[in-house]
Amino acid sequence: MSETILELDGLTKVYPGGLKALDDVDLTIRKGEIFALLGPNGAGKTTLIGAVCGLVRPSSGTITAFGHDLAKNWRKARARIGLVPQELSTDMFEPVHRAVSYSRGLFGLAPDPKRIEEILRSLSLWDKRDERIMALSGGMKRRVLIAKALAHEPDLLFLDEPTAGVDVELRKGMWAIVDEMRGRGVTIILTTHYIEEAELMADRVGIINGGKLLMVDEKEAMMARLGRTEAHIALAEPISEMPASLAAYPIEIEEGGKSLCYRGGDGTGQGKADVANITKALIVAGVDYTGIDVRESSLEDIFVSLLGEEAAA
Numbered sequence: 561m562s563e564t565i566l567e568l569d570g571l572t573k574v575y576p577g578g579l580k581a582l583d584d585v586d587l588t589i590r591k592g593e594i595f596a597l598l599g600p601n602g603a604g605k606t607t608l609i610g611a612v613c614g615l616v617r618p619s620s621g622t623i624t625a626f627g628h629d630l631a632k633n634w635r636k637a638r639a640r641i642g643l644v645p646q647e648l649s650t651d652m653f654e655p656v657h658r659a660v661s662y663s664r665g666l667f668g669l670a671p672d673p674k675r676i677e678e679i680l681r682s683l684s685l686w687d688k689r690d691e692r693i694m695a696l697s698g699g700m701k702r703r704v705l706i707a708k709a710l711a712h713e714p715d716l717l718f719l720d721e722p723t724a725g726v727d728v729e730l731r732k733g734m735w736a737i738v739d740e741m742r743g744r745g746v747t748i749i750l751t752t753h754y755i756e757e758a759e760l761m762a763d764r765v766g767i768i769n770g771g772k773l774l775m776v777d778e779k780e781a782m783m784a785r786l787g788r789t790e791a792h793i794a795l796a797e798p799i800s801e802m803p804a805s806l807a808a809y810p811i812e813i814e815e816g817g818k819s820l821c822y823r824g825g826d827g828t829g830q831g832k833a834d835v836a837n838i839t840k841a842l843i844v845a846g847v848d849y850t851g852i853d854v855r856e857s858s859l860e861d862i863f864v865s866l867l868g869e870e871a872a873a
């Protein structure tokens with residue numbers, strides 16, 4: 561088990577006015593992992609990041625980063641944490657290079673032009689280094705945000721919706737950058753609406769809604785535990801009754817008898833095996849079919865059904 565670098569214990573934030581944006585959140589982040597925090601709008605993701613980065617004062621609970629209690633020793637821990645916020649709020653009039661160098665200095669690190677050049681080059685910003693940030697495209701501005709966060713060589717990096725509103729190409733570029741940072745041993749916590757992004761990048765996933773962390777698990781384990789298989793079998797002739805040999809399966813007659821729908825399995829291949837057995841049983845029962853469409857559920861299906869269950873509870 562690798563080293564814990566961030567620990568939230570009972571973290572709660574109640575905003576003035578009474579809104580509970582974080583509700584007793586416990587979370588442990590391990591060195592080197594990519595953790596995706598998934599949640600709908602207003603779930604509390606940005607508040608959680610803000611609490612760790614010193615932008616939001618927790619109402620109760622503790623945050624321990626790199627062994628320091630943030631309430632007592634904020635500066636030491638904060639110097640090792642980078643934040644790529646959703647939007648650029650300052651520096652608009654500054655040239656790229658100066659803004660990024662300045663970010664490094666903010667954390668008390670000595671100037672290191674070589675390192676800044678390396679960062680700017682890796683983000684394809686070197687050619688733009690003398691341009692004012694305001695003159696850059698949205699995608700380039702986002703890269704500047706990343707460059708600023710990397711300038712002080714953080715060990716823990718927060719990416720708040722890194723690819724919201726960016727085109728597919730830049731999104732892929734961003735994933736490549738995240739991958740490269742992972743390779744350098746940086747621990748990454750990213751928030752995202754794009755579940756595909758979590759599915760692709762994350763080692764572990766946390767699902768947050770209404771300030772509550774509903775579930776945290778290894779991505780693969782979550783998908784195996786909560787995943788389902790859905791199969792639609794189109795029949796050659798409509799049927800009105802299910803063959804008796806299929807009674808034990810989670811299967812229903814749909815489309816007025818024209819198709820059968822199987823919803824079951826456990827995300828580990830059981831569903832596919834069931835579907836194979838069902839098709840054999842259909843042949844034995846003399847029910848002919850013309851096509852089968854099998855789909856394994858995605859993290860998105862799991863996410864949607866978890867939120868749905870919570871709303872129904």
Ligand SMILES: Nc1ncnc2c1ncn2[C@@H]1O[C@H](COP(=O)(O)OP(=O)(O)OP(=O)(O)O)[C@@H](O)[C@H]1O
Binds near residue numbers: 602603604607608
């Ligand atoms: N400064 C504030 N004062 C009062 N309420 C706030 C403040 N900041 C956030 N909130 C509220 O707290 C809740 C959580 O907001 P937060 O920004 O953390 O959610 P989020 O998960 O990051 O959402 P999004 O995906 O839309 O960015 C929301 O209901 C929001 O309106």
